[in-house]
Amino acid sequence: MTTQLRVLQRSEWDQWYGKLERAFGGVPDSRQERKLFESLTETERSLAAWDGDECVGTAGAFTFQVSVPGGAMVPAAGVTMVSVAATHRRRGILTSMMRRQLDDTRALGEPLAILTASEPAIYGRFGYGTATHQMSVEIDSSRVRIAVPPGAEDVRLRFVTVEEGAAACERVYVRTIGARPGMLARTPGWEGLPLLDPPGEREGASPMQCVLAERDGEVVGYVRFHNKPQWSPAGPEGAVSVRQVDALDPAAYAALWRFLCEIDLTSVVRARNRPVDDPVLHLVSDIRRCNVRLRDSLHVRLVDVGAALEARTYAAPVDVVLDVEDAFCPWNSGRWRLSGDLKGASCERTRDAADLALSVRELGAVYLGGVSLSSLAGAGRVRERREGALAEASVAFGADAVPWLPHGF
Structure with a gap:
């Protein structure tokens, strides 16, 4: 059998995305997530491999800008949605999609291609190197205390709905982009990504909650999180799962972490994706009780x-x-x-x-x-x-x- 590789047509998106879902385990995404990614998909930058009328390979790219040392925002192809059907392995489909993507990226004048890898061993042979790592922490908040710097008491914390806080949170994110290399400038539509909250993915936790940090009436930080109540014979053992936490100054950042670690009826605070040098490592009273772990994150490929x-x-x-x-x-x-x-x-x-x-x-x-x-x-x-x-x-x-x-x- 032979396969044909061609640019995705909008009318083919449902079948294409369904094949991607199957390759990643066969569990359908929520309607909310599916709708968002359908709107974000750049079909002109998406590829489908076909065996007759069956889609057997998928690959896409988003048009991004990524921050680099020095603060510049550099055009980059955000490689995504890559899959090959289990029935069509070892036929060169992945290689042909990677070949076409990098040729197209070069033709567009983008000097970089970037991706996150479900299996990091795959992409080295195509020239991608692991450029960033992410840190996860699991803070034993029943024993760990947060030391806040001067000014933290001047920060007002306020609950809002996720929808009410969305615009203010996005403004804070935009102001933090230049602080680190590797951050993405979110183009219109992408502000919806951090708001995704499918009930099936909460694992028994609450709907996403949002707290704003304010000083003199200005929003200077925020945190989005889930709270999962849990009890044992010894008492409450609830868990807080941090989705995003950002702030414009150290005092506001520390105030948000202190809030998270002092939520009633909880004994652990988990955050899965934080910078390796996150200041929270210097705010906690006992780093040994924070279960710090690292894993690969962004893979970078120089196209030019x-x-x-x-x-x-x-x-x-x-x-x-x-x-x-x-x-x-x-x-x-x-x-x-x-x-x-x-x-x-x-x-x-x-x-x-x-x-x-x-x-x-x-x-x-x-x-x-x-x-x-x-x-x-x-x-x-x-x-x-x-x-x-x-x-x-x-x-x-x-x-x-x-x-x-x-x-x-």
């Missing part, structure tokens, strides 16, 4: 090495020749001279001798500043050709704040 490396700034002056290997996108292969500092950068082809040798996958991993070249070199994935070049470049590629993807796509 020169344009991507020029789009960000560098923490220290750097002048280094990179010998880049890129078998899947050979237009990136070869030597590039990167010169840059905190003010900007240039990256051009060169015939000069290489200072460092690495693949495009490693460049994707270090691009946002959360993974060091020295760490990858310690694993044998970056090779130093000129003494001292590794330390120079490793410092330069760093970022002041650890990169973080606040939500998936």
